[in-house]
Amino acid sequence: MKILDGGALMLVHGKVEGDKGIISLSGRFDFNRHREFRGACDPLLENKDVDVLQVDLGQVDYMDSSALGMLLMLRDKALAARKTVELINVRGAVRQVLEIANFGKLFPIL
Numbered sequence: 001m002k003i004l005d006g007g008a009l010m011l012v013h014g015k016v017e018g019d020k021g022i023i024s025l026s027g028r029f030d031f032n033r034h035r036e037f038r039g040a041c042d043p044l045l046e047n048k049d050v051d052v053l054q055v056d057l058g059q060v061d062y063m064d065s066s067a068l069g070m071l072l073m074l075r076d077k078a079l080a081a082r083k084t085v086e087l088i089n090v091r092g093a094v095r096q097v098l099e100i101a102n103f104g105k106l107f108p109i110l
Helices: 031-046 065-080 092-100
Strands: 002-005 008-017 020-029 052-063 084-088
Touching: 008 031, 020 031, 031 052, 031 065, 052 065, 052 092, 065 084
Parallel strands: 020 052, 052 084
Antiparallel strands: 002 008, 008 020
16 A cells, blocks of 8 residues: 655555565554554454564654554554564664664564
8 A cells, every 4th residue: 555645655565475474664654654554464463374474664764653552552463363473674763763662572573
């Protein structure tokens, strides 16, 4: 799903590869993206073939506290569905935000 936000393009996409559901994001990951993020996550949470949800943050250049909250809600839903969540391709300022929030204790960060 492509969203135009003040000229910035945000892409949220969910796909299945084997037993992994991959949620790819790019651009800004903030409260304005909650519907798109949930729309990509929910089908993967319901998919019986998916055991691991990977959130690919490699193309995210900004995230705020609401994005952290969305990741926590995804983790709670995944635990209820007996799935795990991994954060992948984490770099730069996004890595710093996750480190400051101690998310390495809550998620595998690959």
